[in-house]
Amino acid sequence: MATSKKKTAAKGKNNKPENNRKNILLFWKLVGLGLGMVVLLFMLAAWEVFGDLPDHTALENPQTELATEIVTADGRTLGSFYTDNRKPVKYEDLPQNLIDALVSTEDERFFDHSGIDGYGTTRAAVFLGQRGGASTITQQLAKLYFTEEPSRNTVDRIIQKIKEWIIATRLEKQYTKEEILTQYLNEFDFLYQAIGIRSAANIYFDKEPKDLTVSESAVFVAMLKNPALFNPRRTEASRENVLMRRNQVFVQMVRNDKMTEEVKDSLKQIPIKLDFQSASHNEGMGTYFREYLRSWLTDWARENVNKDTGKPYNLYNDGLKVNTTIDYRLQKHAEDAMLAHMENLQAEFDHQMKRNKTAPFSDLDQKQIDRVVKRAMVRSERWKLLKAKGLSDEEIEKSFDKKTEMTVFDWKSENREKDTLMTPRDSILYYKQHLRSGMMSIEPQTGHVKTWVGGYNHKYFKYDHVEKGKRQPGSTFKPFLYATAIDLLNYSPCKEFPDGEYTIPAGKWGNTKDWTPGDSSGDYGNILTLTQALAKSKNTISARLMDEVGPQAVIDRVSQLGIDTSNFDAVPSLALGTSDVNLFQMVGAYAVFANQGIYNEPVLVTSIEDKNGTLLYQYTPESKDVMNEETAYVTVKLMEGVTRGGSGTRLRGDSEYLKKTALYKEIMTGYPYNFKNDIAGKTGTTQNNSDGWFMGMVPNLVTGVWVGGEDRSVHFSSTRYGQGASMALPIWGTFMKNAYADDRLDISKESFKEPEDLSITVNCNEYKNSQEGDPLDDDNAVEGELEM
Numbered sequence: 001m002a003t004s005k006k007k008t009a010a011k012g013k014n015n016k017p018e019n020n021r022k023n024i025l026l027f028w029k030l031v032g033l034g035l036g037m038v039v040l041l042f043m044l045a046a047w048e049v050f051g052d053l054p055d056h057t058a059l060e061n062p063q064t065e066l067a068t069e070i071v072t073a074d075g076r077t078l079g080s081f082y083t084d085n086r087k088p089v090k091y092e093d094l095p096q097n098l099i100d101a102l103v104s105t106e107d108e109r110f111f112d113h114s115g116i117d118g119y120g121t122t123r124a125a126v127f128l129g130q131r132g133g134a135s136t137i138t139q140q141l142a143k144l145y146f147t148e149e150p151s152r153n154t155v156d157r158i159i160q161k162i163k164e165w166i167i168a169t170r171l172e173k174q175y176t177k178e179e180i181l182t183q184y185l186n187e188f189d190f191l192y193q194a195i196g197i198r199s200a201a202n203i204y205f206d207k208e209p210k211d212l213t214v215s216e217s218a219v220f221v222a223m224l225k226n227p228a229l230f231n232p233r234r235t236e237a238s239r240e241n242v243l244m245r246r247n248q249v250f251v252q253m254v255r256n257d258k259m260t261e262e263v264k265d266s267l268k269q270i271p272i273k274l275d276f277q278s279a280s281h282n283e284g285m286g287t288y289f290r291e292y293l294r295s296w297l298t299d300w301a302r303e304n305v306n307k308d309t310g311k312p313y314n315l316y317n318d319g320l321k322v323n324t325t326i327d328y329r330l331q332k333h334a335e336d337a338m339l340a341h342m343e344n345l346q347a348e349f350d351h352q353m354k355r356n357k358t359a360p361f362s363d364l365d366q367k368q369i370d371r372v373v374k375r376a377m378v379r380s381e382r383w384k385l386l387k388a389k390g391l392s393d394e395e396i397e398k399s400f401d402k403k404t405e406m407t408v409f410d411w412k413s414e415n416r417e418k419d420t421l422m423t424p425r426d427s428i429l430y431y432k433q434h435l436r437s438g439m440m441s442i443e444p445q446t447g448h449v450k451t452w453v454g455g456y457n458h459k460y461f462k463y464d465h466v467e468k469g470k471r472q473p474g475s476t477f478k479p480f481l482y483a484t485a486i487d488l489l490n491y492s493p494c495k496e497f498p499d500g501e502y503t504i505p506a507g508k509w510g511n512t513k514d515w516t517p518g519d520s521s522g523d524y525g526n527i528l529t530l531t532q533a534l535a536k537s538k539n540t541i542s543a544r545l546m547d548e549v550g551p552q553a554v555i556d557r558v559s560q561l562g563i564d565t566s567n568f569d570a571v572p573s574l575a576l577g578t579s580d581v582n583l584f585q586m587v588g589a590y591a592v593f594a595n596q597g598i599y600n601e602p603v604l605v606t607s608i609e610d611k612n613g614t615l616l617y618q619y620t621p622e623s624k625d626v627m628n629e630e631t632a633y634v635t636v637k638l639m640e641g642v643t644r645g646g647s648g649t650r651l652r653g654d655s656e657y658l659k660k661t662a663l664y665k666e667i668m669t670g671y672p673y674n675f676k677n678d679i680a681g682k683t684g685t686t687q688n689n690s691d692g693w694f695m696g697m698v699p700n701l702v703t704g705v706w707v708g709g710e711d712r713s714v715h716f717s718s719t720r721y722g723q724g725a726s727m728a729l730p731i732w733g734t735f736m737k738n739a740y741a742d743d744r745l746d747i748s749k750e751s752f753k754e755p756e757d758l759s760i761t762v763n764c765n766e767y768k769n770s771q772e773g774d775p776l777d778d779d780n781a782v783e784g785e786l787e788m
Helices: 003-047 056-060 096-106 118-126 139-146 155-174 179-188 197-205 214-223 236-255 261-267 289-302 330-353 366-379 381-388 393-399 424-432 472-487 530-536 539-549 552-559 572-577 584-595 629-645 662-668 729-739
Strands: 068-071 079-083 320-326 404-409 418-423 436-443 448-453 497-500 527-529 598-600 605-609 616-619 624-626 679-685 691-698 702-709
Touching: 068 289, 079 289, 096 139, 096 179, 096 214, 096 236, 139 155, 139 179, 179 197, 197 214, 214 236, 214 261, 236 261, 289 320, 289 448, 289 605, 330 436, 330 448, 330 662, 330 702, 330 729, 366 393, 366 424, 381 393, 404 424, 418 424, 418 436, 436 584, 436 729, 472 530, 472 539, 472 552, 472 572, 472 584, 472 629, 472 679, 472 691, 527 530, 530 539, 530 629, 539 552, 539 572, 552 572, 584 598, 584 629, 584 691, 584 702, 629 691, 662 702, 691 729, 702 729
Parallel strands: 068 320
Antiparallel strands: 068 079, 320 605, 404 418, 436 448, 436 702, 497 527, 598 624, 605 616, 679 691, 691 702
8 A cells, every 4th residue: 555655656746747848838828829819909900900090191190189379479378269279399399307307207218119118018017007007108199199088898998008009109100209209298188278288388387398497397297197186286185296296207307317316305395386377268368359369360260271171271270370469578567557556446436436326327317227237137148048048028137136146356356256146137236336448559660569458357347448449538539639730730839829718609610509618627818838738638729729620620630540430520529539439549540640650550460370380371561651740740749748747747756745645545556657758648538537548658659548437427426536647547657667667678768759850849938847736637528518
């Protein structure tokens, strides 16, 4: 029995090597079978059994929707029109620190493999992904371009991965390594409408990619893992996650000899500081300009065919580059000035409205107010929506009296909006009480529009007061009258007139009754030069000039300056600015004075390029000589008198006394301005203080500002607060003060160019530049008459 057991044991020992050989053979058979299956799957995938793969043409021209980019004259991105906000960048515009961070973190052997990293794939398989993923940057690009969402089915996932590998190897044959890196960074979605690294740099840090710091580049590389989970803006948890991930990117850069330990330790201490610029059409810089430009470009695109598609250009997908005349730096100064002043002005207006029983209206009874509110209700989106649902007018009107949760604009709240509970009807009255404003600047020598601010918040106040809003210009119209008199009658600014009441009788110049405009100051009996008359904005002398030249001559003159006069009434009161005009045309017309009598039509777009940089549109300047050079210069000298001795002298002074007055403390935003250079300007105030204007010029920049209520019955009761020198001039003053302080800009402080052989005397011994006090109420609005 013992012998039998020994034989069995010996036999078992002899079979062990044979079993090992069988196991090894079985292993290799399984490996071979697995490899064969993989090869077969690769072949089937390559033969497109599992679905189409991109061919050479598709790889050469991947289907991506490119945003139309709006570029300022100083090379900044102002905004985009898009389905996907993607703005491609070239490899040479990527900072090296971004490339180093990306390769070190995402694909260390990127420059050595051909699309698939064998070592990385093996490592991922052995350690189940615990020591790094298997996907190369090229594979990630293939996934972004051509593969569908990951399937939950295991077999489908394997097939998707194989297709991804095949596409990655084809991409490597089609493109250089630099091109692959660039395409990947151009394609990735960083959230918040930031598709691609350029949009991301613009939105998160308000920079171009080439200007990103090492830390900022590392933030974007950190986001590649999961932009929602690792995000510097989204949530507190995501901010903590991206900070830790960014620091890990630094570690990877050290590991790959792209950074020293000392630099890494230093950078880890730096917090992530965003300069977030929303891509929303309601937010960011130049919102009103962008919306006007959208309409202009839509018309242009409709008339121009894309040769690649045979269809009109698509504003949202074709990747156009629109080069505009706007100066980003000036635009920011303009928007900042408007926000600062309008917040102060609104606070004072709200304070004064507390004493008004019919607030915010000052000249209406309750029936009239109800009609105004009803019109606003019918025009509202809420009314239109309920009407479309089949509700009757009575039912809709009742709904406007039910309290509703809503978010409204609010100067004092964070982000200038707050959640509140009010009836839709009350919300109409709430918004009616908010004063509105518009501002535009132009370079007179070229007609290039440099700033366009149609209001202070496009989200809540969409009406553009640069181009859409037409209001009475008041005394800002008077320089056109004076220029007409100088041109037709060869008047000198030194010519004297008696300052007394002046009547143009009924039947003359279209008058239906006697017209005798007065001045709010009631100061008559003096002898004034034209310079003094304009500085003091004397309505009486404006009436005399109108009687001498006639209304039609003034209309003809204004029409030559680019102002639409089709609705102007040829009557004497035109002298006081009684016909509606928009700010856009007013600034364009004033530019003629600063440009020696030459009119350049205001231009917004200089050129348009397609996604490949091919020029599609080039603006051709059109200039017209519309005014005698001497007339233009003399009118400028008259307006210089306004800022030296008239309602514009606030731009000059630095009075300790005035600083302590309620008016200056409350609404003279930015005072003192302390301008010493030549400035030509004119204030304007309409009847009942409904509109406040200021038009100001230096030789290379003309800027106009308007402020008023949405309804003319919403206004200050006091001219002290409601005149153009208080409502509009501070915006101009603050804007120019900041523009002059910006050493990146070249805003002129020189004198206006005097024509050679000037035949009209402009230096009057009779004129005394009196600066005794501050002419708080010199901008004469006519009681019972439509202003000045």
